[in-house]
Amino acid sequence: MTATVPETGNDRHDTAERLLRSSAELSFDPTTQVDWETPLDRDYHGMSPEWSSLYGTRYWEEMTEEQRKELTRHESASVASTGIWFEMILQQLVLRDFYAKDPTDPAFQWALTEIADECRHSIMFARGSAKLGAPAYIPKKRVVALGRVCAAVYSGEAAYASILVAEEVLDVMQRDWMRDERVVPFVRTINNIHVVEESRHMKFAREETRERLQGAGKVRRQVQALFVAMAAYEIVTAMWNEDLYANAGLDRERALREAKGNEHHKALLRSSCAGLMEFLSSCGLLTKPALYFYRRANLI
Template sequence: MSSRAARVHFDPHVDIDWDAPWQFEMFALPPTSVSLYGTRRWRKLTPEQQRTLALHEAVSGWSTLAYLSAILTSNELRRAAEEGLNSAASRSALLEVARGSRATITFGRLVRATGLEPYKPPRGTETAAKLLAFLPLGSASYASTLLVEETFIRGIESVVEDPDIEPHVRQAVKIYRFESEERLSYARSEVAAAQSRSGRIERACNRVLLALLANVILRLNLSPAVYRSVGFSPVRGLIASRRVRRNRRIDTAAPVVEFLDSVNLLDGMITSSLWTLTGVASERKSS
């Protein structure tokens, strides 16, 4: 456990002023982060509709993060039980449980503060996401944490310094960004360690498993139902935003994809083909 982690943590119940009313006249996301931004349909929306869509897209992302953080936290509980409660590895795992729980609480309460219902994962993908709770504790399970959290924080970290963003959101992201530095560092070290101690067959299985999960995780942050908030059908919204969403997915996933490639988690013909389907990694030759 790092000295910094031992000294400092935030309490999502008291470090955000939940009693303050939500500022609906402000954006919940920077306009440039909204999936329709720059499109013809975006220009046709009124300022109020633009804020409404931003709020619904934010709630969709927060709902997904809270949901997946809760599932990934269960992996750390399993590790604590398997390692023995007095081991250093177990203590580190329990620290991650605490961090993951705070993230789930923070973004769950953020959704509730808006007065909107949480967005559920698309039908079918919910079952796939639940499989994260049953993953063998290997490089794929820790890399899944990176995919969930690093892509999320990279997509929203600019809101902290943006005075036009709703105050609850700015404070929640500030807290999350601070804690995510430790969480991402931990996940990266665990991925590298798991790769180094696993055999050839186990590494191959983890590569394929991670590539399958990536195709689910990287598409979960935006529910197509958000477009109904401004009078568009989900299909029309997805078609209009497809280029923006693709470019954003590539941008937010770039650092984690580079890291996964550096630890050989993108190697192999099957793995390469599956990652190509995500749209964030080019196909590689089998190693």
Template sequence: MTEPQTATRTPDHLAELPDILGGDERFRSILDRLVTLSERDYYDPFKLFRWPDRIDEDGYWMSPELLTVHGTEAGSRLTTEQLKALSKWESVNFYSLNVHGIRELLSELVARIHTPPFAVASEYFHHIIGEENDHMWFFATFCLRYAGKVYPDRSMAFAAPSVPEADTFLLFARLLIFEELVDVFNRRMGDDERLDPTVRKINKVHHQDESRHIAFGRQIVALLHKDLRQRLGAAQLRELETYLKRYMRNSVEGLCNPAAFRDAGIPEPYAVRRAVLADPGFDDFTQRVLKRSTSHMTGEGIFSDERIPRV
């Protein structure tokens, strides 16, 4: 779920962005509303959360239907006790991926805040940066308190399309995909009564903030792609679509961490991961957790269809 690292470029077309962003009245109106909502819903995470001494090891730490083995042959061979153990470590992996993804998001926003192309969005950037810093703190705190570690970032790098004009679009598209995927888990776990109240709370709080970030991301991604459709050829637009779909699949595969299988006491963790990723059930899982993103991207004309092929 943390985004792959790609070479940093300074696109020549950045000077055109003020006309794209600042010139859109609907975008400016949405930004004003999001700033108002962020101010209304502000909270102090250091006072909001009261961390219990422990999370019940005999219960689920993640909704069973969100485990990467759900619906696979490998998953059908696991006992209930193994699934509960795996739910602990896949939840820790999920929060760890959030920590790494948020760190990347923050670095990208800080690099752009109060620069001319992003002047119209800079006030809201301040709110996103503050909220995401809070999110990184409570996800990392959960991992360190109840698992003793944050899993390291093991994301695989792959080359970005050779379309310099699309760099800014791809950045915000990746961030939007990251946030929408995370939010699928947050919404489900925030309301799952099988989970510990602390688990439900961190997911529910994160969802409340991310709903605003996603609204922002959808608007800026749509505006940037609309501009690209006027300036790029069909082959280049298909290249962008292929890249983003590879990123989507890579993000979901990041949820399936052999270290989580190992920590759950499941033998041959790398072999289990290979079996899970090759299973048609995992393809179904991928399509299901990405459905919100693929539907939106297709509806906006960014994707030609909703299919996510294997990487």
């Protein structure tokens, strides 16, 4: 598979300046722009029902509409909790990368702007999950431990491509949710804020990935591709916490079994990652070992 990573020259500098201008012109304050005061309306879903891990299964068909809405509220909170977990890793990766670098560089200033965005997003997701009536869906201890390792050792293209994977997967599903009038209004607002601001983060992550890969040899690409794929697997599989089914009042074991075999959900994940996989391929990061993890996570 041939990598086509272009020379960037001053592109990185120009991109950072554009992102800083965009941030100044269009950013949000979730503390005032999300409706936190109106009580939760349980007539709404927490996410587009088609994105539910049980949508299209026999279990879904047996559930009442109230049960489906309760389930999607817990699923939405679970995805948000995973988002918080990864955003905290992201902040550590970016801080380590720009530690003691030139603060007059627009890329340095953009990195701090992105970290500030992520702090607001994490608080927004936390408040949103609480309003949905869900508990904290923290990933498994093993995954949390792996996240600590990732935050401590990932660097360069492995760090930025992993950031991109997490952001791209969330972006696609949240674009659906924010337009869906079946979804509770405050969640739609949260998703809209995240989509708008994360579009800048994804642009930066793509540019940084290309920049760091310039001159990289085959062995380095093979190793980094594997690191990114392993991170992608852990991120995506953590999004639907196993405890959410019982908390939504369902039979946990049956729900887990049917969710695991849900071809509709797998197809939705695969289709949402088409653009991401094309980008990784263009960078030489879609190797055979990496494909193993993407397939296991139903991303390809």
